Amino acid sequence: MAETKVDCSPKRARFFCTAGRGLERFVTEEVTRKASAVDVEAMSGKVFFTAEPDMYRLRQIKSGERLFLLLRKEPPLSVPKGKGNALSMLRETMVGESKVWISALDLWQNLQETVQHMNDVQNDQIKASKRKLENDSALYTSKLCKKEHGAGEVCILDEHTSDKFLTQSENQCFFNDEQTNNIPPKTLFSAKSMFTFRVSCRCTGAIAKLFTAQELGRVIGKALVRQFGWKPDLRKPILEVFVHINDLYSVVGFPIMRQPLANRAYIQSTGLRSTTAWAMVTLAEISAKTIVLDPMCGVGTILLEAAKEWPHVHFLGMDINASQLKNAVDNVKAAGVEGSVEFLKGSVLDLPILSESIDVVISDIPFGKKFASSKNMKELLPEILCEMERVVRIGGIIVLLLSQSLHHHLKAHFQFKDVKNGSTARTENDLLQKDKNEMASNKKDIVMKTDYFESLVPIEAHPVSLGVTEAIIFKCKKLSNP
Template sequence: MAGGGGWSASRYFCTASRGLEPLLREEVLLKLSATQVEQLLGKVFFTADADLKKLRSLKCAERLFLLVKKLPPIQITRHKGKGIHILQKYVIGESSDWLNIVAKWKSLQDLNKEEECTSDITGTGLKRPAQQESGETRKRSKLELGEPPMTDFYESPTGQHDAHSVIQGGQQSTSPIQTPSSDELLNSEGQGAASSMNFRVSCRCSGKVAKMFTSQELGRVIGVALSRQLGWKAELRNPVLEVYVHLSDIHCVVGIPIVRLPLASRDYIKSAGLRSTVAWAMAYLADIKAGSLVLDPMCGLGTILLEAAKEWPNAYYHGVDNTASQLQMASANVCFAKLTSNIDLMRASVTESMNVVICDIPFGKKFKIAQDMKTIMPYILKEMVRVLSIGGTLVLLLSQELSLQMQQWQKLQSPPNNKGNLTAQQNTDTSPKEPGTDPEETIGVQHVSVEKEQSDLETRIFASLVPKGIFQVSLGVTEASIHKYKKIQIS
């Protein structure tokens, strides 16, 4: 055994929202000094010698697992019976592999149990409920991950498949996992699993495998094989251990989650707004330094500011919103997170020069927007650029439509050519008219004037903004983009 956590380096993997894998990879390297880091769609694999506190400090990860095995995609015969036998043997493998991984998992759980004994006491002195997430929050988490739902397999003592293992309404069962006692798992020498050990299987499948088996079938056959080979018992309500299996055309991955709740479920956020992992990613891209002045001009519930202030506490944060109810909830979040000395909230305009401006631009899906965002976006940008200092960073979360529009504006920095009077060209009446007497001509001139004013505004704004990257992210059913810019001095 070695390292800060008192055990040898282990192999892990994290799940991530689509588009955030590169940022999670950087975070794993930076915070854990990880080796053998491998980035795939929706997952990052790595080896690390880190204690539980460091592992739980990952902010871009959704869930964290000890890796049991990662194999190439399984090749299954068309005969379903033979396919089941091949699948069971391929996924389960040798008993010794499971015993070694469960021994490492137990050592992590022992530390996790110690931490929970202290963290379960809130600031009010009351014990926090064992399960904090509501059904709505869990459902949103799964949608924002962009993943198909997992199916939990349980088997009753009589060997009958329990009806609760079937997904209802597309939502996964989230029964809490018990923290095991030492006599429920391995003995001190790590030899053999206790027959009283109970577990559940959470299974995902996609691609060719999904055409042959459902997630329910896969969970059942894998659960039966584990029960027979290791003497474990499947349990519906209070499993000691969870086994995660993902079969796809890319790989076969088997892991054991280290902590009960997803890492993305922040214990310091009272009311969730923007997905916490996306909010953290935006703050990470903003290059926040000690002493920086950071502004979120549309802070909403304050999720971005909370994530930033937790990770970079030596900066000064300002949140502005024009909705009193949003600010009230944001204030409750700031108080709950004990960040009142770091974050100032106001319902006003900002005149102070800022080093960082970071903002989730409204999509108009959850809350209605009175005006078209394409029309008002140049004016919003103008104010953001106005308060941003030279060399400062601007980070925006945009809908796909607005992202494409921003890229188009960026390309058209130079003033447009004189397009001429289209209305006058289409008029076939060649009789002379006094200037300003033709209504159609007047409308055409006004339209061109408005277009030119907006075009000049866009040109001035983007002349001072240098693009530093566009990052595609998934918010579940909604796709979005994070845009990063640096402000420069223009003559």
């Protein structure tokens, strides 16, 4: 792997975006489409790309976690013998020439000015939305309800220097607004007495067996103090220097925004990770005049992500929990998309929705960890799918987020339409012997009979990480009536 030379010219720059495991393909598609990125390179947990330093476009990346300006990207390091020699090599490799830092920091400062302006505009919009939320008590009713159900129930709407180079979490980033605002433009990095920084270091793979992240962060931090005269500040630095060394690459970069891309200012009550929700909606083939249903919407994260991208589409959210629906309504109003989204209280097991009236069903199937159910979710899954199958029109899409356990259960015990043979077939071939053994040893927890969904065809499945939990985004399409 050749060393990446970072182009920090005003016309284009090299960036990278961190991504949750399994979401790299979604970030790759977004940066290409939204930022006209080139030289896109996806690796585990990161996507590197070259694009114009246009924050109005870069900020639209919805599937990424954090956005960085790339300073250096090196191939895997070959560490010499001897701890002293190894640390010296790491310091020289990761810090390098001063002019590279100065050029990158100048561009970083320009980006900060744009981000600050965008934040000011966004804060004004949020304040206006809050005032509207307090004054607006409008209710929503659904036009898609079954006649026999009526309109449905509606939801209302200074220590020693070396001690300061401790490794910080990758999800933390602090910029001292008071310090930066008091420094005249273009003099930020020449004002050494006022410029503060910290090193956030991650160390995995073979290198982690030799050094801790704290050791590496301390070495790089001391080198920057000697080279530039900057002052370390662990709590509220002006600049965070992000370093990640592993078996694939060694990276140095600067976070561009205080808050991660994944943090949505318009979400008041949090639920499903917004990046995962975005990945789901991008698979749903939403277009103009589409009617989208989330029958277990919770606080409405999936609908919010979709409505912000497709404001002229009709979205309907349902949930049996009135408290969750109230939070969903507040979220939608705060996001300013209340004209596109309506809510209805109801059960996914008996949807008060006309048959074949929905174009897309998209939902996070509960894992059973946060909200308990009187029934095992494996027992409820066939009933849930049957209702979804009923309300979706022919040609419609169903996108579900399933736990790995539920997805395994789906593959093992349910049969879907085989497009090639025109008959019903399992999503995989015959059950593996391991599956049979599991069925025999867990008869109480597993539905033994096979359920058929002859109108549904599996399209794709994507493993994604939800932090401590692994999940699957599963997509299928309705090709005929049951």
